[in-house]
Amino acid sequence: MDEWRTDPTFVMCEALVDGAELSSFVGGPYDVRAVVAGIRPEARDGFLLDEVPWEHFPQGNRVREAVHLLHTGDSPRVAGTGVVGGMCANDMRAAAVLAVPFLIRIAADTRHPYRADALAEVSSPARARYFGVASRDELLLHRGNTQYDDLCDDYDDYGVEVTGYPAGWSVAAARAAITADTALLQPLLGDPDPAIRIHAAYALATASDSDRAVRAAFRARLAAEQDPIVRAALVLATAEATRTHPHPPTTTWMQERWRDRTQAPEVRLAAAIGWLCLTNEPAPDDLRATVDDLTTDERAHTMHDLPWMAFAGGSGETGLQRCVRKMLHPEQPEPVGYDDPWALRH
Known part of the structure; x- marks a missing residue:
């Protein structure tokens, strides 16, 4: 966790702990919903990874490198999809969300050797608290909405990730990214x-x-x-x-x-x-x-x-x-x- 304290987003999480209003960060550089929505179509399709502010989110640069290696096919699959799935399993979804549009495009490429592995990770950030969940009340359940003005419901429903980042924001951003690419x-x-x-x-x-x-x-x-x-x-x-x-x-x-x-x-x-x-x-x-x-x-x-x-x-x-x-x-x-x-x- 010491490494996380050097991440810029820690400033936001620390401010929330100190009583700042979550609404003051809506649409800003640490709102992963706004960041994902702002990725240009040309950047998504062309894998222009340098246009994405990975560094704004916990272990973002690690996710960027994983996407790059997976896209180029120059690494074992664990270096690509394993990073995204592992971070979600550890309740750190914010940076993993940024990978979703690129994972979808890898999955849609019928020539890519790891397309099945990429697709298997696409929706990991879009579901929170789903390990071992099997009750009628919670299985298949999505809470909240992808719209910015519903952020408080998302935050209340999902709580925070292990880093302190609002988990509802990550889930909403992932769902919005998947919705944007339903045609693929x-x-x-x-x-x-x-x-x-x-x-x-x-x-x-x-x-x-x-x-x-x-x-x-x-x-x-x-x-x-x-x-x-x-x-x-x-x-x-x-x-x-x-x-x-x-x-x-x-x-x-x-x-x-x-x-x-x-x-x-x-x-x-x-x-x-x-x-x-x-x-x-x-x-x-x-x-x-x-x-x-x-x-x-x-x-x-x-x-x-x-x-x-x-x-x-x-x-x-x-x-x-x-x-x-x-x-x-x-x-x-x-x-x-x-x-x-x-x-x-x-």
């Missing part, structure tokens, strides 16, 4: 690689979707998708987008999916989880019976390929098992043992 991400829903299709859905689920275009893209792709795990990803992405922008017909559609015995078990489980997160209604008996019947150990590990489930797991539980316990059997105690969010991801 949507074609990836039909990519030949199933992992690309899954992570494209995972990233797009964080986009602001007030006109429901992204949700419509999920439904359209679902009609053509054959892989049951990718279909489950599209269902969860639809639920996440709907949680941000409620749409009762989609909630009903979720209910129809988990009741439909012609659907793949993975799809029915994803729809059941999505429906539970979209309603406050008690879980009906047929949902409980369906979920308990379909949640086998083998299927729980198969569904761990879905990032929603991978991040929800912990304490020796897969994400699916944890979701089932938290959502349908809250009386059951937490597993005993060290809660390592990375344990089931290797």
